Amino acid sequence: VLGGLAALEVSEWTAKRTVKGMFWITFTAIFGSAISVGLIGSMFAMNFDPPYTASKFIPTMGMLFGNTMVGVSLGMDSVLVSVDTRRDIVECMLCYGASRWETVWPIAVDAARTAMVPSITSMGITGLISIP
Numbered sequence: 001v002l003g004g005l006a007a008l009e010v011s012e013w014t015a016k017r018t019v020k021g022m023f024w025i026t027f028t029a030i031f032g033s034a035i036s037v038g039l040i041g042s043m044f045a046m047n048f049d050p051p052y053t054a055s056k057f058i059p060t061m062g063m064l065f066g067n068t069m070v071g072v073s074l075g076m077d078s079v080l081v082s083v084d085t086r087r088d089i090v091e092c093m094l095c096y097g098a099s100r101w102e103t104v105w106p107i108a109v110d111a112a113r114t115a116m117v118p119s120i121t122s123m124g125i126t127g128l129i130s131i132p
Contacts, residue, residue, distance in 0.1 A: 003031035006065050010073045017080040029072050034064040067119060075115035082107040 007027035011018065038061050042051035051057070083090060086107070093103045 002065055003027060006030050006069050010069055014073060026072055030068045034061060034068050038064050070118050071115040075111045078111040078114040079107055082110060
């Protein structure tokens with residue numbers, strides 16, 4: 001339920017631009033990444049005996065959903081704005097025979113960088129990583 005609400009928040013309520021099927025894309029991204037990281041982290045990093053112990057798993061999932069909502073929101077907004085502003089370049093590349101992936105690769109790289117900035121910044125502030 002929390003994954004659906006998070007996807008609804010990102011795709012419908014806070015998004016400036018939307019595309020058809022955006023709810024399901026964001027739901028898959030948010031729910032899939034949060035559940036997989038939550039279960040793997042609970043089993044191996046935190047050594048919970050049943051990895052889904054409610055008293056420990058629910059707060060962990062809340063933090064993961066919050067972080068993924070920020071990343072997905074920034075990434076989706078960056079992709080949609082870039083495709084809209086570079087519309088003529090994208091159409092020209094497609095007309096000249098570039099594949100969809102070749103056309104969107106630079107946009108996806110920029111969106112991934114934009115989406116990772118808050119997480120990397122917070123890890124640098126807390127001292128989990130050292131940023132040269």
